[in-house]
Amino acid sequence: MQIKNNKLEFIKKNRPKIKIGDxxxxxxxxxxxxxxxxxxxxxxxxxxNTMITVLVLxxxxxxxxxxxxxxxxxxxxxxxxxxxxxxxxxLGWTKGFFLNIGxxxxxxxxxxxxxxxxxxxxLSTIYNMEFKEVxxxxxxxxxxxxxxxxxxxxxxxxxISLDLEFTEPNPEGxxxxxxxxxxxxxxxxxxxxxxxxxxxxxxx
Numbered sequence: 001m002q003i004k005n006n007k008l009e010f011i012k013k014n015r016p017k018i019k020i021g022d023x024x025x026x027x028x029x030x031x032x033x034x035x036x037x038x039x040x041x042x043x044x045x046x047x048x049n050t051m052i053t054v055l056v057l058x059x060x061x062x063x064x065x066x067x068x069x070x071x072x073x074x075x076x077x078x079x080x081x082x083x084x085x086x087x088x089x090x091l092g093w094t095k096g097f098f099l100n101i102g103x104x105x106x107x108x109x110x111x112x113x114x115x116x117x118x119x120x121x122x123l124s125t126i127y128n129m130e131f132k133e134v135x136x137x138x139x140x141x142x143x144x145x146x147x148x149x150x151x152x153x154x155x156x157x158x159x160i161s162l163d164l165e166f167t168e169p170n171p172e173g174x175x176x177x178x179x180x181x182x183x184x185x186x187x188x189x190x191x192x193x194x195x196x197x198x199x200x201x202x203x204x
C-alpha cells in the first residue's frame with residue numbers, strides 16, 4: 001500500500017452555506033477528487049447543516065481549475081463512485097479539507113441517484129432520501145449507513161478504495177461496510193460494490 005500522500009491535504013478554510021447540488025473537491029494522493037451534496041438537512045430533527053449527505057465520485061483532476069461540471073455530472077449519472085453515500089458534518093469545510101467549487105441542478109441526478117439512495121440502520125429500518133422508512137434497495141452502491149461522520153471517516157473509506165495506508169492504526173473491529181453482510185442475507189441478487197471486497201480483503 002502507498003503511504004505517502006495518504007491523507008486529506010489542507011486546501012482553504014471556508015464556511016459556506018451548504019446547498020443541495022453543491023460540488024466540492026478534496027486533495028488526496030496528489031489529485032483532487034470530487035463530491036456532490038445530495039442533501040443538506042436529511043434528518044429534520046437535527047440542526048440544519050448538521051447532517052450533510054454527500055456522494056464522493058471517482059472523478060478527479062490534477063488541478064482544481066481542470067474540474068469540469070460536465071464530467072462531474074457524467075460520473076454522477078454513471079455512478080462512478082469512490083465510496084457509498086454518507087452523512088457528514090461541516091468539519092471538512094471549516095477545517096479547510098473540502099472546498100466548494102460550484103453547484104449543479106438536483107434535477108440532473110434526482111432520478112438516477114437521489115430516488116435510489118438508501119441508508120441502513122438495520123434490515124428492519126432502511127431510509128430513503130426523504131428520511132422515510134422503505135423496504136426496497138434498488139442498488140447496493142447507493143446504500144450507506146445512518147449516522148454522521150466527520151472528514152476523517154470519509155478519509156479512511158477513501159483510503160480503502162484507493163489502496164492507501166490508513167492515517168492512524170486501524171481500530172480493532174473497524175469495518176465501515178459490515179452492514180453489507182447483513183444486507184446480502186436478504187438481498188442476495190444485488191451486486192456488491194468494489195469497496196466491499198477491498199475492505200474485506202484488507203480488514204478481514
